Structures are given as C-alpha cells and as structure tokens.
Amino acid sequence: YLPKIPDLSSGINAEYGGTNLMEEIRLCYLNASQILCHFWMCFPVTNSTLEEKANRMAESIQKYKSTTLQHTMNKLPSKDTRFLKHLSDQLDLALFTHEQWTLRKGKR
Numbered sequence: 001y002l003p004k005i006p007d008l009s010s011g012i013n014a015e016y017g018g019t020n021l022m023e024e025i026r027l028c029y030l031n032a033s034q035i036l037c038h039f040w041m042c043f044p045v046t047n048s049t050l051e052e053k054a055n056r057m058a059e060s061i062q063k064y065k066s067t068t069l070q071h072t073m074n075k076l077p078s079k080d081t082r083f084l085k086h087l088s089d090q091l092d093l094a095l096f097t098h099e100q101w102t103l104r105k106g107k108r
Contacts, residue, residue, distance in 0.1 A: 021075060025083055028072050032087055035060050039094050045101065058098040065091045 039057035042050045069088060073081050 024072055024075070028069060028084065029087055031068070032064060032091060035064055036090060036094055039098075043097075043101075045105075054098060054101070058095060061091050061094050061098075065095075 035057060039054065039061060042054035042057060045051050045054055065088065069084060069091070073084055073088075076083070
C-alpha cells in the first residue's frame with residue numbers, strides 16, 4: 001500500500017521554495033511509505049523475527065517523524081503544514097498500533 005501523494009502544484013507558493021519544497025514533500029511521502037510498508041508487513045506478529053522487525057520499524061518511524069518529517073514541516077509556513085498532516089497521521093497510527101500491541105503482549 002502506498003499513500004496517495006497530494007497534488008501540491010497549486011498549493012505551495014514559489015516564494016516558499018516552490019519546486020524544491022514540493023519535491024521534498026513528495027520524497028517524505030515516498031520514504032515514509034516504505035517504512036510503513038515494512039512495519040505493516042510484520043502484522044500479525046507470529047514469531048520472534050517479526051517481533052524484532054516490528055520493534056525496529058517502530059523505532060524507525062519515530063525517528064523519521066521526529067527528524068525528517070519535522071524538519072520538512074518546519075520549512076513550511078503554518079498554513080501549508082496540512083500537506084504533511086495525512087502523512088503524520090499515518091505515522092501516528094502505526095506508532096499507536098505498536099504501542100497497543102506491546103501492551104497486549106505484555107499482559108500475556
């Protein structure tokens with residue numbers, strides 16, 4: 001599953017970086033989709049290898065969100081951060097799922 005990358009051609013004003021910023025946002029979506037794809041392929045977790053990979057991918061998602069995504073969002077004017085909101089929500093959902101899975105696993 002690859003997320004739909006929003007059409008940014010009319011939304012990002014050239015004075016904020018124009019094409020370069022649009023390309024950076026597009027790359028954010030593409031890179032995050034790869035990480036998310038690897039994460040979701042771990043579920044259901046049926047063995048220790050998948051468990052280790054799910055944990056590694058959750059760490060990668062957290063790191064990606066706090067570095068690359070945050071860096072790109074900081075470049076955007078506040079009204080244009082909406083272009084990355086959907087991506088941020090997808091990353092949050094994966095982290096929430098990992099957290100819930102970890103809690104359930106610990107209760108067994």
